[in-house]
Amino acid sequence: MxxxxxxxxxxxxxxxxxxxxxxxxxxxxxxxxxxxxxxxxxxxxxxxxxxxxxxxxxxxxxxxxxxxxxxxxxxxxxxxxxxxxxxxxxxxxxxxxxxxxxxxxxxxxxxxxxxxxxxxxxxxxxxxxxxxxxxxxxxxxxxxxxxxxxxxxxxxxxxxxxxxxxxxxxxxxxxxxxxxxxxxxxxxxxxxxxxxxxxxxxxxxxxxxxxxxxxxxxxxxxxxxxxxxxxxxxxxxxxxxxxxxxxxxxxxxxxxxxxxxxxxxxxxxxxxxxxxxxxxRPLPLDTFATNNPTLGNYFISPNEDGTNDFLIFDNLEDTGPNQLFIFNSLGQKVFQMTNYTNEFNGVSNIDNFVINRELGLEEGIYYYALSLFDLNLSYQGFLFLDR
Incomplete structure (x- = not known):
């Protein structure tokens, strides 16, 4: 009182x-x-x-x-x-x-x-x-x-x-x-x-x-x-x-x-x-892995309709540095990026492989490999590119 x-x-x-x-x-x-x-x-x-x-x-x-x-x-x-x-x-x-x-x-x-x-x-x-x-x-x-x-x-x-x-x-x-x-x-x-x-x-x-x-x-x-x-x-x-x-x-x-x-x-x-x-704190080291035992397979249709135009990994921005590789069905690398932030829209960025790059990659199944360095995690999966 x-x-x-x-x-x-x-x-x-x-x-x-x-x-x-x-x-x-x-x-x-x-x-x-x-x-x-x-x-x-x-x-x-x-x-x-x-x-x-x-x-x-x-x-x-x-x-x-x-x-x-x-x-x-x-x-x-x-x-x-x-x-x-x-x-x-x-x-x-x-x-x-x-x-x-x-x-x-x-x-x-x-x-x-x-x-x-x-x-x-x-x-x-x-x-x-x-x-x-x-x-x-x-x-x-x-x-x-x-x-x-x-x-x-x-x-x-x-x-x-x-x-x-x-x-x-x-x-x-x-x-x-x-x-x-x-x-x-x-x-x-x-x-x-x-x-x-x-x-x-x-x-x-x-x-x-x-x-x-x-x-x-x-x-x-x-x-x-x-x-x-x-x-x-x-x-x-x-x-x-x-x-x-x-x-x-x-x-x-x-x-x-x-x-x-x-x-x-x-x-x-x-x-x-x-x-x-x-x-x-940022995402704890095991949170991304716990929530994402795999990243799954993806479908993209880059026709600029606002749906599935890009390959998007949810919450990737919270995981620190990363590196993404994408390969075609023959095992040839068609895309590579360090610190990927959902840019891939079906266009290759490998200079010595794709002819007429601006036309985009052919429709088909591709394989991706994603490494998250800070979390010591690696993911692999498939994506289907629809034209």
């Missing part, structure tokens, strides 16, 4: 700013057992630090923290129903209690954040009380960032191998391909071969230069059933700053099903990555 104090009495050396905000241009400090409640906007252009009391932000509507100087608080309560919007940083020295309403920080990783100083912590985080935008932390090995979007808490748990001097993180329920709230794009189709699919629904940004692993969760809104058929295939992926593509961050621990669960990455250096989200 969230416990909080509504403080209606405020003592501060200040002036009224446009009759709608409290302005501090001097020096302000709270001592032990002091309780101060802000029920209106706060503008700080002075010194507001070395505090040991409690400061609360209370309003049934919207509150703003503005000004040229950050503030450093000890214990803090957030209870602004319409959210507290930060235009500068609030530093937390001890405890931040999320009661209701969100804290809206910068979503572009600038100096407007909720910053947790050494040994500070928070309580009360929930779907309706968390940080939207970047949250930062200092000198920790483990920290759960209380971040999310307007609707949901989507925490990221950082577990570093040594003390992280500084780290910050934010969550975006937006497409990595073209987010509205972040100034960089991450094409989900630009990825290493060891990744099958990448979600187009959400991503996190984590800045930290200490080797770490992370844990994040998914739920129905994540819609991972769009990219995975079994939960074991889900991995975390990161956008590499060096190669400008998605690479695998692994899957050392997971629980749940495709509707709800969590996943822990391998150890990696977050400084090497610009964004993190969910991906899948």
């Amino acid at each position: 969230k416990k909080y104090i509504f403080i209606s009495f405020l003592i501060i050396k200040s002036t009224i700013w446009a009759q709608s905000a409290l302005y501090n241009g001097g020096t302000f400090q709270l001592h032990e057992n002091a309780n101060v409640g802000f029920h209106t906007d706060l503008i700080n252009d002075g010194v507001f630090n070395q505090n040991t009391g409690l400061v609360g932000f209370y309003n049934e509507g919207v509150l703003f923290f503005q000004g040229t100087q950050s503030i450093s608080l000890f214990d803090t309560e957030f209870a602004a129903q319409g959210n507290l919007f930060l235009e500068n940083t609030i530093n937390i020295g001890n405890n931040a209690n999320f009661i209701f309403g969100n804290v809206n920080a910068s979503q572009e990783n600038v100096n407007s954040t909720l910053n947790f100083e050494v040994n500070s912590f928070f309580t009360g985080e929930a779907n309706d009380s968390k940080v939207i935008g970047f949250t930062s932390v200092n000198e920790v090995t483990t920290f759960s960032f209380p971040i999310g979007d307007e609707e949901q808490l989507r925490s990221l748990v950082l577990n570093s191998t040594s003390v992280s001097e500084f780290a910050n993180a934010a969550y975006f329920f937006e497409s990595p391909n073209g987010p509205n709230s972040y100034n960089q794009t991450f094409d989900i189709d630009t990825k290493i071969r060891d990744i099958g699919f990448i979600t187009n629904n959400e991503f996190w940004v984590l800045n930290n230069d200490t080797a770490s692993n992370i844990t994040v969760s998914w739920n129905l809104r994540s819609d991972l059933a769009q990219i995975a058929t079994v939960v074991e295939d889900i991995i975390l992926v990161g956008w590499s700053k060096v190669s400008n593509q998605w690479t695998s961050l692994g899957n050392t621990d997971f629980a749940g099903d495709l509707n709800e669960g969590f996943i822990t990455s391998d150890t990696f250096n977050p400084a090497d990555y610009s964004a993190i989200t969910f991906g899948t």
